[in-house]
Amino acid sequence: MAATAVGVDVSKDKLDVHVLPQGESFSVSRDAKGIEELVGRIVPVEPAAIGIEATGGFERIVAAGLAAAELPVVVINPAQVRAFARSLGQRAKTDPIDAAVIARFVEAIKPPIRPLPDEETQLLSDLVTRRSQIIQMIVAEKQREKRAVNRHVRKSLARLIKALEKEINAIDEEIDSTLRGSPVWCEKEELLSSVPGVGSITTRTLLAEVPELGKLDRRRIASLVGLAPFARQSGQWRGKSSIVGGRAAVRSVLFMAAMTARRHNPVLKLFFERLVVAGKPRMVALIAVARKLLTILNAILRDKKPWQPAGRPA
Numbered sequence: 168m169a170a171t172a173v174g175v176d177v178s179k180d181k182l183d184v185h186v187l188p189q190g191e192s193f194s195v196s197r198d199a200k201g202i203e204e205l206v207g208r209i210v211p212v213e214p215a216a217i218g219i220e221a222t223g224g225f226e227r228i229v230a231a232g233l234a235a236a237e238l239p240v241v242v243i244n245p246a247q248v249r250a251f252a253r254s255l256g257q258r259a260k261t262d263p264i265d266a267a268v269i270a271r272f273v274e275a276i277k278p279p280i281r282p283l284p285d286e287e288t289q290l291l292s293d294l295v296t297r298r299s300q301i302i303q304m305i306v307a308e309k310q311r312e313k314r315a316v317n318r319h320v321r322k323s324l325a326r327l328i329k330a331l332e333k334e335i336n337a338i339d340e341e342i343d344s345t346l347r348g349s350p351v352w353c354e355k356e357e358l359l360s361s362v363p364g365v366g367s368i369t370t371r372t373l374l375a376e377v378p379e380l381g382k383l384d385r386r387r388i389a390s391l392v393g394l395a396p397f398a399r400q401s402g403q404w405r406g407k408s409s410i411v412g413g414r415a416a417v418r419s420v421l422f423m424a425a426m427t428a429r430r431h432n433p434v435l436k437l438f439f440e441r442l443v444v445a446g447k448p449r450m451v452a453l454i455a456v457a458r459k460l461l462t463i464l465n466a467i468l469r470d471k472k473p474w475q476p477a478g479r480p481a
Contacts, residue, residue: 170215174269175205176262177219177226185266186212187274192263197225202232209238216280218243218273220265230283239280241273248272284378291345291352292375298338299416305331342371354471359464361473364428364435372420373464381468388465393418394458418457425457435460 169188176183182201185192186209193208195201209217217233217240219226226242233240248265251272257264272278284292305328312324346352352374359370373380379391389395393413429439435456442452467474 170274171212172270172274173209173212173214173217174266174271174273175217175219175229176266176269177222177229178262179225181262182229183262183266184209185263185270186214187270192266194263197229199232202229205229206233206236206238209233210236214239216241216273216277218269218278220245220248220269227289234283240283241278241280242283243269243272243278247276251276281379287345287349287352288375288378291342291371294338294342294345295372295375296416298335298342301331301335301338305335346371346374355468358467358471358473362428362460362463362467363432363474364430364460365424365464366427369420369424372417376414376417380465383465385462385465389458389461392421392461394421394454394461421457421461422453425453425460428460429453429456432460 171189172187174185174187177197180197181194182197182205183192183194184205189212195204217238219230219233219240219242221242221244230240230242248269252268255268255271257268308324308328308331312321312328315321315324346356355374356367356370359365359373360367377388377392380388383391386395391413393415395413425435428435430436438459439452439456442455443449447455463474
């Protein structure tokens with residue numbers, strides 16, 4: 168008998184659900200009553216996996232409700248679902264159709280079921296994301312300030328930048344308070360920051376956005392973040408390998424950390440220089456440093472042992 172796969176399309180007010188291979192479709196409201204009804208209807212079919220498309224936060228309460236009922240839920244990248252729909256020739260787009268496509272994606276791809284972030288991890292993730300958003304706003308306002316000619320506009324921009332910087336300080340305090348309230352996170356932050364070149368922004372981003380760190384092997388963690396190179400070749404043609412997908416915010420932070428580490432971390436500095444001498448472009452070498460740094464951090468959390476001067480987490 169084929170395993171049961173469930174697709175859930177999440178919108179602001181409702182959830183459209185499709186169950187395979189039964190082909191059953193139904194809708195419930197996106198509130199406590201609706202999620203309770205959803206759980207009640209899904210539990211009897213014993214699904215192998217329930218796929219929910221990430222929709223800017225609307226999916227969180229649904230995923231949490233299903234996980235609390237000990238159901239196998241996985242949050243899926245919308246880009247993967249769209250690509251899968253195109254491969255099926257599915258051009259029409261409605262909520263029920265989307266739910267069916269998600270169910271078919273889950274049935275065909277069988278994405279791995281990973282534990283969802285707990286409440287504290289989700290809070291930290293939200294704070295780190297908000298901090299990043301405000302920094303982007305500050306950068307944009309400072310660019311406008313440079314171009315502004317009218318002194319009234321410049322004063323308005325200066326006031327807003329000052330307010331945003333004050334908000335950054337407030338969020339930093341909340342992040343510090345959140346981390347200090349968790350002995351486990353304090354231990355992890357101390358372990359990660361023991362690596363030369365890794366600062367508080369990197370450690371906090373990893374703790375918030377990559378709860379899988381230390382639990383997966385080096386290849387899977389690199390793929391998860393989007394630092395695993397993908398080969399491009401066909402017949403005799405050989406294209407350049409590239410990195411794609413993954414968690415862009417984490418990849419960006421690791422890239423910045425790699426830039427620091429190649430100057431101040433003796434092991435990664437030597438690694439970078441060897442790649443450059445071997446003829447690798449500097450950007451390619453820097454991406455390799457970021458990948459190696461992620462591998463080191465993953466091993467450190469796995470083994471619960473800090474960075475050693477010799478370069479190996481012992």
